[in-house]
Amino acid sequence: MATKKVTKDEKLQKIPVPLKWHISDGIITRFATNMTVQIIENEFKVSFFEIKPEIIVDPSTPLPKEVLAECVASVIVTPDRLPKFIEALQKQLEIYNSI
Numbered sequence: 563m564a565t566k567k568v569t570k571d572e573k574l575q576k577i578p579v580p581l582k583w584h585i586s587d588g589i590i591t592r593f594a595t596n597m598t599v600q601i602i603e604n605e606f607k608v609s610f611f612e613i614k615p616e617i618i619v620d621p622s623t624p625l626p627k628e629v630l631a632e633c634v635a636s637v638i639v640t641p642d643r644l645p646k647f648i649e650a651l652q653k654q655l656e657i658y659n660s661i
Contacts (some may be wrong), residue, residue: 601641609636628633 601607611631615622619627639647 583623594634596631602638604641606639607636609633610641 580605592610593612595613596611598609598611599606600609610633612634614630616626616629
């Protein structure tokens with residue numbers, strides 16, 4: 563009796579399921595002025611930072627030698643999802659620029 567070899571594509575059957583987007587009441591929206599992208603093994607680590615400069619009220623005060631950039635969020639993204647995120651960001655930027 564012959565057996566049929568099952569291909570990888572046949573094993574990975576995709577069934578579309580709609581997403582129900584939910585943002586928790588406890589989520590804190592932070593302002594990001596900078597970001598870094600690092601490659602860590604097989605993923606991308608995207609970190610967002612908020613610059614918090616010192617408050618200087620006296621103009622004779624010397625400028626600080628450095629400014630704190632506080633990490634407000636860090637996300638790991640797989641290589642197959644990163645192009646989709648970039649595409650979504652690019653589309654939103656194009657819409658913003660067209661207004």
